[in-house]
Amino acid sequence: MIDFQTLVLTLGLLLCIVALTTVAAIANKIHSNREEDSKRRFLGELRKRLLLLKTPRGRLEATPGIVAAMTGRWSELAAEEISQLELPIRLDVLRALERAGVISRCIRGARSRFKWTRAHALRMLGELRLPQCVPTLLHALEDADPDVRIVAARSLGRMKLEAAEEALVELLGKPDQAVSARIAAICIEMGPRTVPSLIRTLREGPSRARFWSARILGEIHDPRATRSLGDALLDMDAEVRSAATWALGRMGDRTTASLAEPLLRDPIWFVRAHAAEALGRIGDAAMAPVLGEALRDRSWWVRKNALDALVRIGELAKPALLKALECDDRFARECAAEGLSSLGISASAPARDGD
Amino acid sequence: METLLTAPWVLDAINTIGLVILLYFSTLQLVLYSLLILSFFDMRRRLAQNFYADYEAVAKSHFTFPISVLVPAYNESAGVVDSVRSVLSLDYPEHEAIVINDGSTDETLARLKREFGLERREIVYRKSLPFRGKIRGLYRSAATPKLLVIDKEHAGKSEALNAAINLSRYPLFCTIDADSLFQDNALLRVVRPFLEDPERVIAVGGQVRVANGCRIERGRISVPRLPENVLAGFQVVEYLRAFVASRLGLSAMNNLLILSGVFSLFRKDVVIEVGGYRPDVVTEDMELVLRLHRRMREQRRPYAIQFLPDPICWTEVPETIGALARQRGRWHRGLIHSLWLHRSLLWGRHSGSLRWIGLPYYFFFEFLGPVVELLGYILIPIAYALGILSPVYFWAFLFLAVTSGAFLSISAVFLEELSFGLYRSWGDFAQMIGIGILENFSYRILTLLFRLGALLDILVGRGGWGRQERAGFGRSEASST
Numbered sequence: 001m002i003d004f005q006t007l008v009l010t011l012g013l014l015l016c017i018v019a020l021t022t023v024a025a026i027a028n029k030i031h032s033n034r035e036e037d038s039k040r041r042f043l044g045e046l047r048k049r050l051l052l053l054k055t056p057r058g059r060l061e062a063t064p065g066i067v068a069a070m071t072g073r074w075s076e077l078a079a080e081e082i083s084q085l086e087l088p089i090r091l092d093v094l095r096a097l098e099r100a101g102v103i104s105r106c107i108r109g110a111r112s113r114f115k116w117t118r119a120h121a122l123r124m125l126g127e128l129r130l131p132q133c134v135p136t137l138l139h140a141l142e143d144a145d146p147d148v149r150i151v152a153a154r155s156l157g158r159m160k161l162e163a164a165e166e167a168l169v170e171l172l173g174k175p176d177q178a179v180s181a182r183i184a185a186i187c188i189e190m191g192p193r194t195v196p197s198l199i200r201t202l203r204e205g206p207s208r209a210r211f212w213s214a215r216i217l218g219e220i221h222d223p224r225a226t227r228s229l230g231d232a233l234l235d236m237d238a239e240v241r242s243a244a245t246w247a248l249g250r251m252g253d254r255t256t257a258s259l260a261e262p263l264l265r266d267p268i269w270f271v272r273a274h275a276a277e278a279l280g281r282i283g284d285a286a287m288a289p290v291l292g293e294a295l296r297d298r299s300w301w302v303r304k305n306a307l308d309a310l311v312r313i314g315e316l317a318k319p320a321l322l323k324a325l326e327c328d329d330r331f332a333r334e335c336a337a338e339g340l341s342s343l344g345i346s347a348s349a350p351a352r353d354g355d
Numbered sequence: 356m357e358t359l360l361t362a363p364w365v366l367d368a369i370n371t372i373g374l375v376i377l378l379y380f381s382t383l384q385l386v387l388y389s390l391l392i393l394s395f396f397d398m399r400r401r402l403a404q405n406f407y408a409d410y411e412a413v414a415k416s417h418f419t420f421p422i423s424v425l426v427p428a429y430n431e432s433a434g435v436v437d438s439v440r441s442v443l444s445l446d447y448p449e450h451e452a453i454v455i456n457d458g459s460t461d462e463t464l465a466r467l468k469r470e471f472g473l474e475r476r477e478i479v480y481r482k483s484l485p486f487r488g489k490i491r492g493l494y495r496s497a498a499t500p501k502l503l504v505i506d507k508e509h510a511g512k513s514e515a516l517n518a519a520i521n522l523s524r525y526p527l528f529c530t531i532d533a534d535s536l537f538q539d540n541a542l543l544r545v546v547r548p549f550l551e552d553p554e555r556v557i558a559v560g561g562q563v564r565v566a567n568g569c570r571i572e573r574g575r576i577s578v579p580r581l582p583e584n585v586l587a588g589f590q591v592v593e594y595l596r597a598f599v600a601s602r603l604g605l606s607a608m609n610n611l612l613i614l615s616g617v618f619s620l621f622r623k624d625v626v627i628e629v630g631g632y633r634p635d636v637v638t639e640d641m642e643l644v645l646r647l648h649r650r651m652r653e654q655r656r657p658y659a660i661q662f663l664p665d666p667i668c669w670t671e672v673p674e675t676i677g678a679l680a681r682q683r684g685r686w687h688r689g690l691i692h693s694l695w696l697h698r699s700l701l702w703g704r705h706s707g708s709l710r711w712i713g714l715p716y717y718f719f720f721e722f723l724g725p726v727v728e729l730l731g732y733i734l735i736p737i738a739y740a741l742g743i744l745s746p747v748y749f750w751a752f753l754f755l756a757v758t759s760g761a762f763l764s765i766s767a768v769f770l771e772e773l774s775f776g777l778y779r780s781w782g783d784f785a786q787m788i789g790i791g792i793l794e795n796f797s798y799r800i801l802t803l804l805f806r807l808g809a810l811l812d813i814l815v816g817r818g819g820w821g822r823q824e825r826a827g828f829g830r831s832e833a834s835s836t
Binding site for chain 1: 754762769
C-alpha cells in the first residue's frame with residue numbers, strides 16, 4: 001500500500017495542479033483583456049503614423065516606427081494596415097521595409113522548417129503584395145503541408161498580380177481540392193485577363209486542370225471561351241464534359257443550346273444532369289421538347305434538373321409539360337404536374353394501369 | 356448482520372471491489388487528462404489554421420458545397436420561427452432550410468405558415484430512404500424560396516429526418532434542432548473539412564453551447580451570458596467539458612462516436628447508403644455515427660468523422676429537474692442501445708482503433724460509469740465504517756474525486772477562454788470557475804441518479820422520449836432586453 005507521506009504528497013500535488021489551472025485561467029483572462037487593450041493602442045498609434053506619411057517630413061518621422069511595428073507582436077495587423085495605403089505611399093513604406101531587411105526576413109521565414117513560421121511569413125508577404133515575392137508564394141503552393149499551401153493561395157489571392165496569373169492557372173488541379181478552389185476563386189476575381197491562359201489549359205492541360213478551367217470560365221462569362229467550351233463538350237473525361245456544359249449554362253448564350261443538347265443523351269448521368277441544368281439556364285424554348293423527354297430519364301437528378309429547367313423556361317415550356325402529363329411514365333407525369341403547378345396551372349398526374 | 360459484514364470473505368470482497376473502483380477511477384482520470392491534452396493541441400492547431408488560412412473565404416467562393424439544413428420540429432411553436440430565421444439568414448453561398456413539422460399538436464405549422472407566407476405545393480421527390488408517417492402537405496413560400504416545410508404525421512425524429520433527406524436537394528445535409536440557433540458563420544466553418552478532404556470526410560460535428568440567459572436579437576445570439584437558472588448554469592460548464600475537452604481529443608484519433616443531433620453535417624450519399632436514421636433508437640444521432648464507422652471500417656474505406664470546436668450552435672437546455680431527468684435518461688438509454696446494436700465492433704476484425712479507444716471509452720466510462728460510481732458511493736463509506744479503509748484513505752479518495760473533477764471543469768473553462776472567450780464578463784468567468792468546483796458535490800450526483808434511472812428503465816423495459824418543455828427564445832430575449 002501507499003504510505004501516508006506519498007499519499008499526502010500526491011494529493012498536495014493534485015491540489016496544486018487544480019490551483020495552478022485556476023490561476024492560469026484567471027491570468028489568461030487578465031492577459032487577453034490586456035492584449036485587447038494593447039492591440040487597440042497599437043492600431044491607434046500605427047494609424048497616426050500612417051497619416052504622417054502623407055507629408056515628406058512626416059514620412060521621415062513615421063517610417064522607423066512603422067518598420068518596428070512590422071517586426072513586433074502585431075506584425076500581421078501592421079501588414080494589413082500597410083496593404084490598405086495608397087499605392088505611392090505604400091511603395092515608399094515597402095522600400096523602407098526592404099532597406100530594414102523585413103522583406104528578406106519574411107522570404108527566409110517562408111522557407112523555415114516550422115510550418116507556422118512559414119505560414120506567418122507567407123501571410124505577411126501576401127499583405128505586402130510585392131511582385132518579387134510571387135515565386136516564393138507559388139513555390140509554397142506545392143508545400144508538403146496543406147495548411148501552408150492554403151495560406152500561400154490566400155496570399156496570392158490578396159496580391160492578384162498579373163505576374164501570377166499564368167503560374168496560377170498552371171497550378172490548377174495539381175494541389176488538393178481546397179487549394180484549387182482557392183486558385184479558381186482568385187482567377188475569377190482577376191477576371192477576363194486570365195481567360196487566354198484558361199482557354200489554353202482547357203485545350204491542352206491535364207484532365208483536372210481542364211475541369212477547373214471550364215468551371216472558372218463559366219464564372220467569368222467571357223464570350224471568347226464559348227468555342228473552347230463547346231469543343232470541351234466532346235472531351236474524353238466525363239467530368240470535363242460536365243464542367244463545360246455547366247459553364248455554357250452559366251454563360252447563358254442561346255446559340256450554345258444546340259451544342260449542349262446532345263449531352264442529354266450522354267452515357268454518364270451527371271453529364272446529362274448538368275446538360276439539363278444548363279439548358280434551363282440558357283432558357284431556349286426550342287429545347288423544351290427534349291427537356292420534356294428528359295423527364296423520363298433513368299437518373300433522378302436528370303429528371304429533377306429537366307423539371308427545373310422547364311419551369312425556368314416558363315410559359316413556353318407549357319406544351320412540353322402538358323405532353324409529359326400524358327406519357328406512360330408515372331414519375332414524368334408527376335413531374336409535369338409539379339412543373340405546371342409551379343407555373344400557376346393546376347394539374348394532377350392522371351393515374352394509369354400498372355402504376 | 357454484523358457477523359456477516361465482518362466475515363473474512365465479505366471483507367475480502369469489499370477490499371477487492373474497492374481496489375477495482377480505485378483502479379477504474381485512476382484509469383478514467385488518466386484517459387480524461389490525455390483527451391484534454393489532445394484537445395488542447397488540436398484546438399491550438401485549428402485556431403492557427405483559422406487565423407492564417409482564412410478558410411471562410413474558400414467556403415464563400417463559388418466552389419463550396421451547397422447544404423440542406425434539416426430542422427425537425429415537434430411541438431416547437433415557441434422557438435421554431437426564430438430557429439428558421441436563424442437558418443435562413445446564415446452567411447453561406449447556397450443553402451436551403453427544410454423544416455419538418457412532425458405532426459405537432461401545437462401551433463408549430465400555423466406559426467410557420469403565418470410568418471413565412473407558406474403555400475401548399477406539389478413536389479415530386481425520390482424515396483431514397485423509407486419513412487413512416489404520411490406526408491400531409493409540402494409548403495413553399497414565394498418570398499423565401501430557400502424554405503421548404505414538410506407537414507407529416509407524427510412518427511418520431513428519425514422518420515422526420517429521413518423524409519427530409521428524401522426531399523433535400525444538396526449533397527451535404529446538416530441537422531439542427533428547432534430549439535437551436537446557429538452562429539452567423541457556423542456553416543462556413545463546419546464545411547471546412549469537406550473542402551479540405553472531400554473524398555474522406557463523411558461527417559462533421561460542431562460545438563453546442565447553452566443559449567439560456569443569452570441576449571438574442573433577430574434570431575442571433577448577440578451577447579453570450581450565463582443563465583440565471585442554476586441548473587442551466589451547471590450545464591454550461593458540462594457542455595464545455597464534453598465538447599471542448601473530450602470530443603475534440605476523440606476526434607483527433609477518428610474515434611468520435613457521437614455527433615450531436617443539435618448540429619452536425621453529413622454527406623448525404625453515405626447516409627443514404629447506410630439506410631438513414633434508425634427509428635427505433637432514441638439517440639438516432641449516435642446510432643447513425645456508429646453505423647457509419649462500422650460500414651466504413653467493414654468495407655475498409657478511408658474516412659473521417661470530425662468534430663470542430665469553432666462552428667457554434669446555441670441550444671436551449673432544460674431548466675427544471677424533471678425535464679433534465681427525462682433528457683438525461685433518454686440520452687443514457689440511447690447510448691446503451693446504440694452500443695448494444697453495434698457491440699460487434701468491440702471484437703470485429705476491421706474495427707481497428709475503435710476497438711481499443713472509442714468503444715471502450717464509451718462502454719466503460721460512459722455506460723458503466725454510473726454503476727461503478729454508485730458502487731463507490733456505497734462501498735467506500737461501508738469500508739470506512741468497517742475499518743477496512745483507513746480514515747486517511749477515505750478522505751483522500753473523496754478529495755481526489757472532487758479535485759480531479761474540478762480540474763477537468765476548470766481546464767475546459769480555461770480552454771474556452773484561451774480559444775474563444777465568448778463570455779466576456781468577469782462575473783460569468785468567476786461563476787463558471789465556481790460551478791466547476793461546486794458541481795462535484797451537487798450536479799454530478801444528480802446526473803448520476805438520472806443515468807442510473809435510465810439503467811433501471813432498461814431493466815424493467817421502460818423507454819421512449821418523454822415530454823419535453825420548451826420555454827422558447829422569446830422569453831430569454833424579453834428578460835434580457
